[in-house]
Amino acid sequence: MSTTEESRDAERPMDPDARADAEGPTPAETRTGKSGRVPLWVLVVGLVAVLVAALGGLAAYGGQTLPERLGPPVEELAVERTVIAPGSIELVLRNTGPDPVAVAQVFVNDSYVDFTGADEPIGRLAADTLVLNYPWQDGQPYTVSMLTSTGLVIEHVVDAAVATPEPGFEFLGLMALVGTYVGVLPVLLGMLVLPILRRTSGRVVRVLLALTVGLLAYLALDALLEGLELAALSGGAFGGPVLVFLGAGLAFLALTTVDKVLAGRRPDERDTGSAGMRLAVMIAIGIGLHNLGEGLVIGSAYAVGELALGAALIVGFAAHNTTEGLAIVAPLTTRRPSLWSLVGLGLIAGAPAILGAVIGASVDNAGLSALLFGVGVGAIVQVIIQIVPGLRDRTSGRLLDPAMLGGLGAGVVIMYLTGLLVAA
């Protein structure tokens, strides 16, 4: 308590209750609640009951005292998944607005179509599936217009119709292979620079760490934008953009906890090698969560048949991800990790791409994807915070010297340039 507060308290005239408070219960009284006062749990239960009753009453009767909402009903439908099969287009719809939506008729490219599903109005946050009988042509764009009972038109654009792959084992195997190509292999390749790094000075390693921060910062921004874009697609029913930040915050907190636990296990961590390994693990986890998001993009693109530039996309992502291997081994130059621990790091960073591709190909849910992109962002931010102290020059204590800034800038530029390969 500050002195000013103390003096203010002293000036206040004391009533008997306040005096009793000031004297305070003995520790024993506090524990057993024998002071004659109401036990704490009763207060808590009582407060919760009052809150529930008040909110319940407000919900039940409060609304009636307000005027009806003016204007037409707010009708919103988000298309969560598009399945294109021979002669039909299937849309999984979710009502993301406050009012029920009745899909009365549907036209595709200005032609009314027969369809099944959504016989009843779709309630708030409820989902339903429309199956349209429409002879679509391979690779052509289609605008599906859903005419609601009030005459509103809700449009969904299929950029290029391609038969949706069956989500069988064969397809999931293919996704695993793609995930390996763009995630695991490039990261392991990038880690091959470790022997060269060992022969360089501490200054070079610091610059490389700065480069890593640049790479990661770029990835975080990229994932944030991608996540926000997806969140916009999801129609905002489950929070929209908030989902991205929620994912980021939770991932950040979770990884910070992991880091603290790892650090706590080795209280007398003197040699920098162990700290370096810990940092490498954290970087690998951060990159892994980022690659989960990358896998999602590839998988969902594949699922809706939009991976027309398949090979180019895979090569682009692979080149992009090679730099991630470099980031992982940068803190390991003063230590000789076993081959297996290196492979383990590579898998931590790369394998989530496989998982992401499989999820992306089979789930295709913009809201969930936005959340997972947020997780990637939070993970990367946490890793950056881990790395930054290591950038400080041990002799001068300076953080931002020209070499460091150069490394940072180079990291951003490298990511930008390799990112262009993926801009399909």
Added chain:
Amino acid sequence: MGGANGATFRGGAGVDHAANGFDPRTLLREFDYGTVSTENGRTVRDWTIRAEDRDIEVAPGVVFPAWTFNGSIPGPTLRATAGDLMRVRFVNDSEHPHTMHFHGIHPAEMDGVPMVGRGIISPGEEFTYTFDAEPFGLHLYHCHVGPLAEHIARGMYGTFIVDPPGGRPPADEMIMVQHGYNTTFDGEGNQLYAVNGIPFVYMNDPIQVRRGELVRIYLVNILEYDPINSFHLHGNFFDYYPTGTRLEPSEFTDTVIQAQGQRGICEIRFPYPGKFMFHAHKSEFADLGWMGFFDVVDGAES
């Protein structure tokens, strides 16, 4: 239906005509000659037309807040003979100001536009438009209150026919009013296109006509938000009389184009029995509802 077989509403369903209060299948051949009397040796025809706001099911499950003449879209088809006196008592039972503007030849104060003659007829008020039936032909009436496009797009239009003295040759006569519904009210084209009120209605219930009998179609275009409309008949040709103001056809064709407000008479004899399509040859309009079938049947009974 559906898929490669062509456009359709869900399950080939239709609307509830009874709830709408009008049925395009009967409206097709309904001509309202009015209450006929003679004054000073001249035939006088009286009608009462009410403006009514009405929710109309324009496609299965889709409700359109329409403004109508006598509760239907299009309004009733009034019919007189050249030289008759037409007296149309217009009662505005709508919550919005309206007029009745008739095509044809008449004095300025009977033109049914704002600020001329009686001008706008406010809710609860009425006015009787009185004018001679001339020239003979096929004409339009519609509301002329601003914003004009909205009053027309909401459904305030109909047709009146002035028969030439002595009439036209006997025929199976029908009225087809081409129009649409902009259900989103954005003024950008329409979501639904139709003849006589309801899209696809003559697909589900083809119009029965007799082989060899003269069929006369009074074809009108009052489509709002799209510049032109058209009519195309399958497997047959027809004589076309633009505006119906001459007794000689201008063309023998299977397709005619009409801008908004244009109209004409089509005369056909179907030599073959069977189902023959007709539709807007702006095929987009056809797929959005403006198409139907003639079912040509043999024999004395149809």
